[in-house]
Amino acid sequence: MKKFSRFFLLSSFLLCTVTIYAQNVDKDARAEHSMINVKEEKTATHTTHTGAQWFPEAGLGLFIHWGLSSVKNMDISWPMIPGRALSEKKLDSAELQRVVREKDYNLNGKPPVITPTEYWAMARDFNPQHYNPDKWIKAAKDAGFQYVVLTTRHHEGFALWPSAYGDFSTKNYIGGTDLLKPYVDAVRKYGLKLGFYYSPPNWYFDRDYMSFIYGRAYTLNPSLPKVDADLNPRTAKRSEEEIKQHQAAYAAMVKGQVEELLTRYGKIDLIWFDGKPPVPNATEIITQEEMRKLQPGIVINPRLHGKGDYITFERNPPKQDPGDTWAEFCNTWTNSWANSNTQPFRSNAFVLGEFVSARAWGVNYLLGVGPTADGVFPQSVYDNMKVVAGWMKKNSRSVQQVQQLPAGETASVPATANKNYRYLFAIPAFKEGGKYDADRLPAKDTTISLQTTLQPTAVSLLGSKQKINYKYTNGQLIIDLPAGIRTDLVDVIEVKLN
Template sequence: MRKNLTITRLTSALLLILGMTSATAQQQSTISDDAAASRIAWWRDAKFGLFMHWGVYSIPGRGEWVQWDEQIPVNEYAKLAAQFHPDKFDPDAWAATAKSAGMKYTVLTARHHDGFALFDDPDSTFTSMKSAAHHDFVADYVKAIRAAGLHVGLYYSPLDWRYPGFFFPGIYQANANEMREQYHRQLNELASHYGKIDILWFDGGGVDWLGFNGIAFKGGWKARPKDQHYSGSFTWQDDQAVDNLRKLQPSLIMNDRTDAPADFLSREGDQAMGNFDNQHPWELCTTLTTGAWGYQPSASIKSRDEVIRLLVGAVGRDGNLLLNVGPPPDGQIVPEQAARLREIGDWLNRYGQSMYATRGGPYLPGDFGVSTYHDKTIYLHILHPAGATLSLPALPTKILSCSSLTGGTADCKQANDSVEITLNGNTDAVDTIVALTLASPAAQIKPITTPVTGKN
């Protein structure tokens, strides 16, 4: 995943890259044609997915950036592959956990920035097939997720820390080209030999990402100014890669972390929730635990209420939530994390009608919370109740009925300039949901601004 870093020293970075002994990606526009809308329709209804960061970096248990953070030389880091033989890997259990959480799709790190592939690549030895595990984990994962009725996603990082050409493509031109060839070859492998893939989740692609030009070495990455772009001759040739993917997987959807047009935009981290956007499909990705995305045994787990608010906040802004777990090296999702996911699923079993197959709005996020709608019903998600009565701007259609989904009752009074909702009985501590049944489709209502003082 992206990381806000500052790098140690140029010397140590080069030693790491060469294996000696001692990110913001440029956001791309989304595709807006009918074919793109058809491809992504299921995803916009799904709302909630499971992200899994898993690989040899799970062994040290210090996050997926451990190689870079600790400047572990390439040759030393590669020895982890000899220790990677997960004895509790059970993709059917992964699928069952995702389903129990109410998730509709999953994304697995087929290959992260360290370059270790969880699938077979005939032209690479740094894979799970050609190391201790002798196993194609992607193949079993895809089979299990598909059998469970979920949509299959694969994460792939074009960049590879093993290649000095990623950091200095002008100096190491041939090496940078080899890295690009690996990128195209491995994408072709994933799209050709694993059946239907629904999502290709890129990370670390695009010439403006991290290592190209303008980096500073003081313990981590320093981002190039946003108005300064890479001006060298290297290109990932993303258009060629994506054209090939479209031929092999016509219904595949992709995010915005390459230089090719995207099907959906990616926001990263709890603080990146951002504004309402119903013009571009988008997704917030964040972690169930604090800290890194890869396995950390000491990481604390977010509460049920925290996760529900993140989910409701994303859906109410017309986005999705992709929630990450980092399985330990044995391949099993940490039991306490699986239990937390099931708690989210219990909530969705009760109130999923206000989440799945909805769109955000028409009331924009405000002090009260957020809203979603489906057909002729608006769902008010009251996250910050300020007393028993909620006053919202008027609706341009008649309210036929008003009810509380989360306990007690709700009464509505509709006037020319407002809608007043009175809650009777208990309110839900995390999200009081009120359903407004309308005389006409909610999709016909333009977004309505609500008071905002920063609480939402």
């Protein structure tokens, strides 16, 4: 997407929805990122390799989180880390001793639902007998997704391929089956761009050295003991030499696994890092220059090196136009990265609203789902993909191969441009902080405006071709959108300019 005008005016209902939603998730996202050494990026300088120039035009990506947590329909990795409540409440000495004794780290009167040791034990039951990524990717293709990113290894430490590094991968379980190869084949078969997610932080590998308490819990409660994988206070203290040797092995493991991902599967279009390992000179474990020697056209996100080809927004949408910087906003389709099986799906009106708002600023939207332990997408994933497919069939030209509004043009809603056409997005309203169908507010008669010096010749709903009344005076286009012609999803107004 070419970048022109860097600003558009949001309607009051959209601004309220986005602002409240961002406020609700900023704190959790920042806290998680601090634990895996991710810092907010504000700018990026992207590669000029011709093989990478697909990225800003991609628009819609599918983020597949899959790992051991699917055995118990949990979110991935983070359930083994208790203590978020302790990051918000300072305890006196007596209460802190009780919390540790009873393992009440979540301050809810009971031990956490799972310990790290119990979490990793799910590897014995992870055996995806009906794994069929061809079906996943075909559905994604039909729904208009342009690229796919799969978690090859999350913070939990379990690698979905038989890695030569470490002892916690499919090499040691499910008979050495490589779960990445069928995924790679399917993505290539359907012509999508291929992405690998990889977490340099590896909590299994680091299990004898790290504390399994939410990192920010220690800010208010510095006397809280470091705890082991059974959530008991650590009693052993590692020597400086042991720590040094462990860190060297940690770095070698990360470098070796990244090289495996970049050399075993042919062309990789994108690698999505998620954090830095707790070792000296973590950004130099494998440099971007070394990676580009193996994959010259690869797109690299910034979360390992502190810089990359684009900047990332997670769970909270961009608050301002990133300008000429490549950017991506990732969010979940349910309220969980990995659990699409038992969690309710967010309204597709909400999801598509986030998508079109991102596209209006030239930002890609990476939408997260998770397969079951058996290797299948729940039917609800396919059902919701069909909804998106139906919307894209009618409205795709408003979000694909489009630009931002030209300099000097603004709109009262998110908008895109393509030659002499403008696409204005009427996004359904939700209750404050709402994102499910039950939170939808009734449609109202709406007035939408576009400031442009070009004379409009036709205004209609893109999905139905229905003409809409409008007035154009002194460079301002005023469009009356009646509630009676609104759909349940994002409505796209197509404006043809002279």
